[in-house]
Amino acid sequence: NAGVTQTPKFRILKIGQSMTLQCAQDMNHNYMYWYRQDPGMGLKLIYYSVGAGITDKGEVPNGYNVSRSTTEDFPLRLELAAPSQTSVYFCASSYSSKGGTEAFFGQGTRLTVV
Amino acid sequence: GESVGLHLPTLSVQEGDNSIINCAYSNSASDYFIWYKQESGKGPQFIIDIRSNMDKRQGQRVTVLLNKTVKHLSLQIAATQPGDSAVYFCAENISGGTSYGKLTFGQGTILTVHP
Numbered sequence: 001n002a003g004v005t006q007t008p009k010f011r012i013l014k015i016g017q018s019m020t021l022q023c024a025q026d027m028n029h030n031y032m033y034w035y036r037q038d039p040g041m042g043l044k045l046i047y048y049s050v051g052a053g054i055t056d057k058g059e060v061p062n063g064y065n066v067s068r069s070t071t072e073d074f075p076l077r078l079e080l081a082a083p084s085q086t087s088v089y090f091c092a093s094s095y096s097s098k099g100g101t102e103a104f105f106g107q108g109t110r111l112t113v114v
Numbered sequence: 115g116e117s118v119g120l121h122l123p124t125l126s127v128q129e130g131d132n133s134i135i136n137c138a139y140s141n142s143a144s145d146y147f148i149w150y151k152q153e154s155g156k157g158p159q160f161i162i163d164i165r166s167n168m169d170k171r172q173g174q175r176v177t178v179l180l181n182k183t184v185k186h187l188s189l190q191i192a193a194t195q196p197g198d199s200a201v202y203f204c205a206e207n208i209s210g211g212t213s214y215g216k217l218t219f220g221q222g223t224i225l226t227v228h229p
Binding site: 090092096102 | 122148150155156157158159160163203214215216217218219220221222
């Protein structure tokens with residue numbers, strides 16, 4: 001199984017440009033997440049989704065948008081890129097469980113805004 | 115603790131030694147904890163988890179200890195190998211309810227294993 005697949009792996013954007021980070025999972029997980037990781041820091045939650053058509057904000061949602069039209073895909077949209085959005089972005093998924101479950105992560109997208 | 119800084123804590127060990135990585139978690143309501151390993155240029159990879167009704171759990175060469183009284187988590191790696199070199203993160207979660215599997219990550223610790 002491919003697990004969680006992110007594209008692209010690297011991207012350089014100019015200030016004010018927009019782009020979509022793609023994320024797909026083939027594990028039929030209901031829950032999906034977008035995290036960002038700044039240098040030397042842990043991961044911070046941007047947005048999450050508990051199922052197709054349902055999304056909600058995480059800890060650091062400003063400047064981003066998401067959609068979840070299918071169970072498999074959870075794209076992250078940056079509308080007006082800013083240098084503060086330079087980071088590594090990780091998509092993750094987990095199966096819904098009341099007992100707490102691990103999240104499976106993609107390989108990340110390294111974004112630089114100049 | 116959960117203080118945020120620009121420099122991750124580091125731990126350097128010799129190959130074959132045992133390593134202990136510590137983590138202080140923030141939310142006393144958290145009841146599920148995970149240790150992740152992150153190698154350079156890769157996403158976090160699950161190592162081991164533990165629920166709050168346990169204080170110790172063992173895996174292959176790894177042991178996680180949980181002290182709820184002081185909100186402390188540790189990861190012990192036995193016979194550390196060069197391939198264990200990575201950044202290690204603890205993550206906490208509140209199971210059930212409206213947590214929806216959202217994880218809160220600690221700062222991370224850089225483990226370097228010298229041959």
